[in-house]
Amino acid sequence: MDFISTRRLSKPLCASEAILKGLADDGGLYVPSEFPSMVHLDMRNISSYPEFAFEVLAPFFKEDKYLNNEDIAAICMDAFNFPVPLVQNNELQSTLELFHGPTAAFKDFGARFLASTMEKLIQKQNRKLTILVATSGDTGGAVAAAFHGKKGIDVKVLYPKGRVSARQQKQLTVWGDNISAYEVDGTFDDCQKMVKDAFMDKELSEKWGLSSANSINLGRLLPQTVYYVYSSYLYKALYGKNPSFIIPSGNVGNSCGAYWAFTMGAPIDSVILAVNANTTIPDYLESGEYKPRQSIATLANAMDVGAPSNMERLFDLYGDIDLFRKMVKSWSVDDETIKSTIKETYENENYIICPHTACAQRVRLDHFKDSPTIVVSTAHPAKFETIVEPLIGKTVEIPENLKELLNKESHFISVGKDYHEIF
Numbered sequence: 001m002d003f004i005s006t007r008r009l010s011k012p013l014c015a016s017e018a019i020l021k022g023l024a025d026d027g028g029l030y031v032p033s034e035f036p037s038m039v040h041l042d043m044r045n046i047s048s049y050p051e052f053a054f055e056v057l058a059p060f061f062k063e064d065k066y067l068n069n070e071d072i073a074a075i076c077m078d079a080f081n082f083p084v085p086l087v088q089n090n091e092l093q094s095t096l097e098l099f100h101g102p103t104a105a106f107k108d109f110g111a112r113f114l115a116s117t118m119e120k121l122i123q124k125q126n127r128k129l130t131i132l133v134a135t136s137g138d139t140g141g142a143v144a145a146a147f148h149g150k151k152g153i154d155v156k157v158l159y160p161k162g163r164v165s166a167r168q169q170k171q172l173t174v175w176g177d178n179i180s181a182y183e184v185d186g187t188f189d190d191c192q193k194m195v196k197d198a199f200m201d202k203e204l205s206e207k208w209g210l211s212s213a214n215s216i217n218l219g220r221l222l223p224q225t226v227y228y229v230y231s232s233y234l235y236k237a238l239y240g241k242n243p244s245f246i247i248p249s250g251n252v253g254n255s256c257g258a259y260w261a262f263t264m265g266a267p268i269d270s271v272i273l274a275v276n277a278n279t280t281i282p283d284y285l286e287s288g289e290y291k292p293r294q295s296i297a298t299l300a301n302a303m304d305v306g307a308p309s310n311m312e313r314l315f316d317l318y319g320d321i322d323l324f325r326k327m328v329k330s331w332s333v334d335d336e337t338i339k340s341t342i343k344e345t346y347e348n349e350n351y352i353i354c355p356h357t358a359c360a361q362r363v364r365l366d367h368f369k370d371s372p373t374i375v376v377s378t379a380h381p382a383k384f385e386t387i388v389e390p391l392i393g394k395t396v397e398i399p400e401n402l403k404e405l406l407n408k409e410s411h412f413i414s415v416g417k418d419y420h421e422i423f
């Protein structure tokens with residue numbers, strides 16, 4: 001299958017090539033030239049999540065230059081080695097828990113699929129790669145965990161000193177081996193600039209085989225379609241109805257996966273974006289004018305995005321504002337309401353949610369109380385214990401996967417703001 005740039009000025013590539021490339025030469029993002037249909041899927045013939053993932057993903061790699069079906073099956077087995085439970089809250093309402101991976105957030109799906117795919121690809125091409133990633137917290141942890149131990153790939157993670165939480169820092173610095181963590185004496189923007197400068201340095205970039213793993217990479221998007229196809233089929237089999245998904249959104253990579261699943265014919269009623277006080281998308285729906293902006297800091301900090309990087313993919317699907325309004329619904333939830341929703345959900349349902357999930361939960365309670373909905377839970381509440389614990393008045397139990405990681409020793413290298421210091 002061909003993947004084309006949203007800007008249509010770069011030549012089409014197969015999935016493997018698009019994954020290794022990241023951003024297209026014309027500055028656009030890769031999208032499938034056509035969407036495979038999933039209407040034939042029969043849950044009864046499938047026994048495990050990795051098997052299901054293979055069924056969804058294999059068509060995207062049809063006639064791929066480097067990876068065959070056997071490779072894709074092996075990648076799915078390796079990447080999706082943790083549970084993906086759909087928890088029932090009441091008769092019509094469920095929660096899809098995407099936080100059972102090694103770093104307890106949904107980014108594990110994309111990062112692990114990307115890491116396994118890249119490892120396979122460079123083995124076949126007999127070359128080496130260096131992944132360079134700047135992080136304000138969560139992404140770097142998922143990427144470091146996913147690439148740890150991958151052969152032929154080194155990872156350099158840059159994070160701003162004093163600006164990531166203690167638990168986030170652990171997730172960046174405990175790995176060792178092929179993962180190096182750099183604590184930059186500066187801001188997240190400084191870290192991003194160092195990465196950008198390193199990529200611009202053609203000689204260095206060639207020598208180290210620099211590559212990125214950020215959220216616009218096709219290799220992170222594709223696996224984020226799988227759990228929407230999977231859970232909508234599961235929901236339909238259990239309750240006989242097509243669910244709507246309510247998704248805590250920032251860069252809209254996760255929700256783009258849901259729109260792709262919808263386009264592929266999965267039994268989905270609608271897709272709803274819950275955002276925090278960063279209201280770029282609800283404002284666009286209201287005014288019809290798209291105005292990206294600086295982000296503002298909120299309690300749901302992984303969604304603090306003012307210029308969502310995957311919007312270009314949503315515009316590619318639903319460019320016309322009337323169509324966009326028909327397909328995309330979005331509500332904003334402020335910090336005070338995030339807090340009261342965490343409290344209310346614990347008191348009423350005895351269920352503890354993270355600040356990101358709380359945005360989606362609020363949208364459900366306010367607008368979809370009597371509809372078949374799946375709230376997408378993007379992180380384990382134990383990752384945000386300093387916010388959640390005072391609200392519910394008790395400690396959040398740390399899941400095993402996270403506990404193991406928090407007990408390991410940290411290693412990092414302190415650097416200034418010059419990218420030469422990390423090579």
Ligand SMILES: *Cc1c(COP(=O)(O)O)cnc(C)c1O
Pocket residue numbers: 105106107138215248249250251252253254255302303356378379
């Ligand atoms: C990254 C992240 C989000 C936002 O996902 P996008 O794909 O950027 O929309 C939501 N919740 C958590 C916990 C995250 O880490």
